[in-house]
Amino acid sequence: MTTIDLTDPAQAGMSADRLARIGPVMQAYVDSGELAGISTMVTRGGQTVHAETFGHRDREAGLPMTADTIFRIYSMTKPIVSTALMMLQEEAAFQLNDPVATYLPAFGATQVLDADGSLVAQARPMEVRDLLMHTSGLTYDFMEDTPVGQMYRDANIMHDPTRTLEQCIDALAEIPLASQPGARWHYSVGIDVAARLVEVLSGQPLGTFLRERMFDPLGMTDTGFGVPDSKLDRLSAMYGLPDLIGQNYSGTALVKAALSGFNERSDVSATYPTDTPDVFVRGGLGLFSTIGDYQKFAQMLLDNGAAGGQQLLGRKTLELMHTNHLADDLMPYEVLGRYTPGWGFGLGSRVMVDVTQNAGPGSIGEYGWAGAAKTYFWVDPAEQLVGLFMSQYMTGVQQPDRDLRSLVYQAIVD
16 A cells, blocks of 8 residues: 655644644545545645545445545546647647647638527637637537537537547537637637647657656656556545536536435446546546646646656746636636636636635635546645645535645645
8 A cells, every 4th residue: 555755744834733634624524425535635845744535435345545546537637638738839849829720620610609500610710729728619518508518418529438539529620619719718628629639749649648758757657548457446436426427418417416415426437437548538537546646747837847857848838837828808717607716727727816816725826627526636836835635526516625725725834
């Protein structure tokens, strides 16, 4: 079993007594039955000052949550794939304002579904940066604010793991955009298109590129698009609401399940398989990882792209990625009816622009993202801080991640 060496929090300007407040709050989520298991980690200045596990990775089998438990990280795949694409931008393989159709020609013919139901041409081409900013005009199949979501469901865009990434993106290009590129922020499969760009620009499968350029250099030995048989016993079971990317599922169905008190173990292998890492490759979801592996990725971002004597990205690229790129009229952005005051969006991650509007502690310039199954990370350069929360509960209204943020920031004493 993996163990994590802890540094005396005082050496990192944090209070051990105050960090100890994390445990009872997280344990309460487990004791109440809301969450089966939780893993948390906090580092400051590159030193791990907190790492703790609660509950079970498999409640029915009596298997405890451990430091090396493997999670389906869903949309926490996005920052990793966005970073991979920006590695290629550093090599001048593309420019951010290049039309996506320059590299994926099918998108040159993609039309836009207008408000009156007619199809119109793109007012300006979808650009590469639109994919990373979620201003591409694309959407998600579980979203119902536009008829295009149903078109995605009809075409099985999200829930057919037997399709390759190339096949998914080819099918996507045949469906109209939900809005004009650049006209609004809308959470979408844009990072999946970005993932396909990584393949086209690098000449490598996405999984190979990530392994060679990021996972191996960082020592992320448990991260990838599948889980080998030898590690399956470490994979956390899934609990909570029904599968968000299940066949013909939608946000409305999810809300109904939540209101009914639905909280059950579920098998998501049909939409998030462990055994087809060369086929089920995506950009917006698909990776498996551990809390320790993801901390290595986050720490590399905090350390200006440096890790283990290597420079994976340049400091200026990371500054560009983690600066707000949204115009004022596109903020605050909204996901499934939830607005996010205080946050803008960079290239692949949200970015704090106003701490007071966030209604909780933090710092201007902080960035990070979350996954559908309640995984979350943030990086705070001003405080040299990385925080991570991992569980396996499909969506839901609980906010243990916000609780963790409050508990971490109150423990800073320098």
